[in-house]
Amino acid sequence: MIEIEGITKRYDATTVVDDVSMVIEPRTIAVIVGTSGSGKTTLLRMINRLVEPTAGIIRLDGNDNRSQPDYELRRSIGYAIQGHGLFPHRTVAQNIATVPVLLGWDKARIKARVDELMTLYQLDPEAYGPRYPHELSGGQQQRVGVARALAAEPNVLLMDEPFGALDPIIRTKAQEDLLAIQKRFGTTIILVTHDMEEAVRMGDKIAVMDAGKLVQYAKPAEILAKPASDFVETLVGASEKPFRLLSLGRVSDAVEKGTAEGEAIPGDASQRDALAELLWSGRSALPVKGEDGKPLGRVTVDGLVKRAARPA
Amino acid sequence: MRIRFDKLGVVIAAIAAYAAFLAPFATFRANRIVPGEARSILEALPATTGPLLLAIVVAGALIALLKTPLVLRLAASVVALAALATLIGVAGSFLTPAGNTFARISPASGFWLLIFAFTLLLADVLTRLNLSPWARVGVLVVAALAIGLLLISGQWNSLSILKEYANRADSFWAEGSKHVTLALGSLVAAVVVGLPLGILCHRVEKLRAGALNVLNIIQTIPSIALFGLLIAPLGWVAAHVPGAAALGIRGIGTAPAFVALFLYSLLPVVANTVVGLAGVPRAANDAARGMGMTDRQRLFGVEFPLAFPVILTGIRIVLVQNIGLATIAALIGGGGFGVFVFQGVGQTAMDLVLLGAVPTVALAFAAAIILDAVIEMTATKRRVETA
Numbered sequence: 001m002i003e004i005e006g007i008t009k010r011y012d013a014t015t016v017v018d019d020v021s022m023v024i025e026p027r028t029i030a031v032i033v034g035t036s037g038s039g040k041t042t043l044l045r046m047i048n049r050l051v052e053p054t055a056g057i058i059r060l061d062g063n064d065n066r067s068q069p070d071y072e073l074r075r076s077i078g079y080a081i082q083g084h085g086l087f088p089h090r091t092v093a094q095n096i097a098t099v100p101v102l103l104g105w106d107k108a109r110i111k112a113r114v115d116e117l118m119t120l121y122q123l124d125p126e127a128y129g130p131r132y133p134h135e136l137s138g139g140q141q142q143r144v145g146v147a148r149a150l151a152a153e154p155n156v157l158l159m160d161e162p163f164g165a166l167d168p169i170i171r172t173k174a175q176e177d178l179l180a181i182q183k184r185f186g187t188t189i190i191l192v193t194h195d196m197e198e199a200v201r202m203g204d205k206i207a208v209m210d211a212g213k214l215v216q217y218a219k220p221a222e223i224l225a226k227p228a229s230d231f232v233e234t235l236v237g238a239s240e241k242p243f244r245l246l247s248l249g250r251v252s253d254a255v256e257k258g259t260a261e262g263e264a265i266p267g268d269a270s271q272r273d274a275l276a277e278l279l280w281s282g283r284s285a286l287p288v289k290g291e292d293g294k295p296l297g298r299v300t301v302d303g304l305v306k307r308a309a310r311p312a
Numbered sequence: 313m314r315i316r317f318d319k320l321g322v323v324i325a326a327i328a329a330y331a332a333f334l335a336p337f338a339t340f341r342a343n344r345i346v347p348g349e350a351r352s353i354l355e356a357l358p359a360t361t362g363p364l365l366l367a368i369v370v371a372g373a374l375i376a377l378l379k380t381p382l383v384l385r386l387a388a389s390v391v392a393l394a395a396l397a398t399l400i401g402v403a404g405s406f407l408t409p410a411g412n413t414f415a416r417i418s419p420a421s422g423f424w425l426l427i428f429a430f431t432l433l434l435a436d437v438l439t440r441l442n443l444s445p446w447a448r449v450g451v452l453v454v455a456a457l458a459i460g461l462l463l464i465s466g467q468w469n470s471l472s473i474l475k476e477y478a479n480r481a482d483s484f485w486a487e488g489s490k491h492v493t494l495a496l497g498s499l500v501a502a503v504v505v506g507l508p509l510g511i512l513c514h515r516v517e518k519l520r521a522g523a524l525n526v527l528n529i530i531q532t533i534p535s536i537a538l539f540g541l542l543i544a545p546l547g548w549v550a551a552h553v554p555g556a557a558a559l560g561i562r563g564i565g566t567a568p569a570f571v572a573l574f575l576y577s578l579l580p581v582v583a584n585t586v587v588g589l590a591g592v593p594r595a596a597n598d599a600a601r602g603m604g605m606t607d608r609q610r611l612f613g614v615e616f617p618l619a620f621p622v623i624l625t626g627i628r629i630v631l632v633q634n635i636g637l638a639t640i641a642a643l644i645g646g647g648g649f650g651v652f653v654f655q656g657v658g659q660t661a662m663d664l665v666l667l668g669a670v671p672t673v674a675l676a677f678a679a680a681i682i683l684d685a686v687i688e689m690t691a692t693k694r695r696v697e698t699a
Contacts, residue, residue: 079603089617148603
């Protein structure tokens with residue numbers, strides 16, 4: 001659990017982060033959204049003390065983050081940034097091993113962990129381990145960056161626009177991978193982005209920041225349904241709201257009784273995808289199948305449209 | 313078939329043609345200080361070898377002139393250079409009257425131009441072959457061995473520059489080692505001081521502008537003026553600091569030469585360290601900090617290795633510059649190859665000047681090739697990330 005209490009950061013007369021308090025539950029993903037200059041990156045960097053706050057306190061599992069030397073604190077927290085920041089003079093394997101080496105793990109344990117992470121990220125350790133970062137594609141570099149951040153099995157992972165430099169297709173894949181890995185390791189993730197789409201997709205909770213202040217901190221559905229201010233409303237994008245709302249729900253939650261013609265849609269697809277498929281194919285209903293391939297029922301345009309309406 | 317010309321080859325062929333047919337190949341002098349008489353290739357060599365050399369030069373020039381395969385060009389340049397190097401020695405023996413120890417035979421403009429032309433061809437071929445760093449050092453070693461063999465074999469002993477050497481063999485090696493000590497010693501001192509200073513300049517912004525400006529100003533002081541400026545303070549140190557004189561510190565001699573070379577070396581070392589450290593990708597630095605490296609671990613593990621090729625470039629500049637500048641040290645009694653240059657100038661004996669100048673140039677050239685190779689080897693794996 002991460003408790004941020006009354007955190008303020010001032011540079012001379014400019015207040016970059018203004019009295020922010022929030023609690024991030026363990027094993028969840030909190031996404032901090034805001035425009036550039038909103039203080040979201042500064043807030044993130046105060047958690048691992050790359051920036052020291054002017055006032056306030058941050059507690060990790062109850063311990064003040066100033067209770068140990070800053071470099072020791074940082075070794076216990078994963079850190080991944082935009083442009084991944086891989087060391088160009090070290091191989092992929094050496095890059096991933098950075099924190100374990102700093103922590104003094106023995107060689108066998110380091111190698112096992114590096115191999116495990118590379119396999120997890122679909123990079124063959126034999127083939128890619130000895131390569132240098134510039135020999136990889138952008139998507140591969142990004143995966144190595146996240147693998148490196150996770151190497152020492154941190155409970156907390158800080159990510160600053162980790163997908164910012166990726167093209168849309170690779171980005172979607174990277175987001176899915178991260179969600180899968182978060183489930184697997186149960187890591188608490190705090191992710192900074194300016195992309196509301198990404199926030200809705202990734203976040204268990206979303207924190208919206210504007211001009212250094214925390215404007216709203218709530219579940220995605222609530223942010224969409226009840227934006228706390230005009231700023232949040234603009235950030236959400238008025239015309240996008242219904243679709244974002246639908247993208248939060250699974251098809252299996254919108255299943256109605258009955259049957260329909262044509263190719264079935266899997267139950268774990270998003271309701272937004274189901275609506276898109278219905279509209280595009282000009283049908284009024286789609287069959288839904290479960291993970292085992294058995295029919296679950298159907299989804300209808302009318303049913304989905306009702307779900308896309310502003311919640312009461 | 314259309315005949316196609318090589319652009320550089322046209323220049324090489326023109327130089328070779330002028331040098332072979334119009335310029336003198338060797339100079340004959342009755343003794344070491346009288347003006348010389350020019351001898352063409354046919355006059356300077358025995359009846360059989362003269363035409364042979366002309367044929368080799370003409371063939372080599374034609375190969376250079378036309379668009380020919382690289383291997384052929386490589387062979388042509390190597391054969392021509394080898395022939396020139398061997399036959400200049402033959403010319404020396406041929407032109408020296410039997411039993412005459414005063415006569416001096418030296419290579420003349422035609423010979424030097426031919427060497428230049430075919431070295432140009434060789435350099436062009438080597439560049440186009442895109443050799444690996446190790447291969448380039450290998451070529452250098454082979455060339456050095458070939459020259460060494462020619463020297464040991466006595467093939468060149470009849471040439472004036474080696475006659476000057478024969479008279480000064482002992483002092484040649486003594487001055488040579490002094491020269492290398494001055495150039496390398498001041499470099500080592502500059503690296504020992506300059507690297508930490510560069511790191512400090514990188515970390516402390518206020519210091520950076522000041523330090524670099526001071527070093528820039530030192531760099532603009534002419535070397536002789538700097539020697540002059542150092543005489544007074546070093547003389548004072550020698551007179552007033554106990555033990556300083558015993559260490560060899562005096563107003564003139566090796567000490568001021570060493571200090572001057574050291575001061576000249578500082579700017580390239582410090583400036584390149586600062587530039588190299590500034591060129592370390594921001595993201596890599598941020599990641600290093602964010603993952604819990606201490607400042608020291610970040611400096612030695614990330615910043616320094618990434619800045620290393622740029623720092624090495626500074627060291628290369630300094631070494632080549634120092635090998636040349638150390639020549640001037642002789643002016644204030646600092647020793648080195650400059651001793652022969654200034655003695656030769658004083659005696660109007662060009663051969664003696666060459667005895668000082670040729671090894672200096674060869675040293676600088678070899679240092680440049682070796683350090684370039686080292687820089688390339690360290691840089692290949694450290695390309696800056698593109699993101």
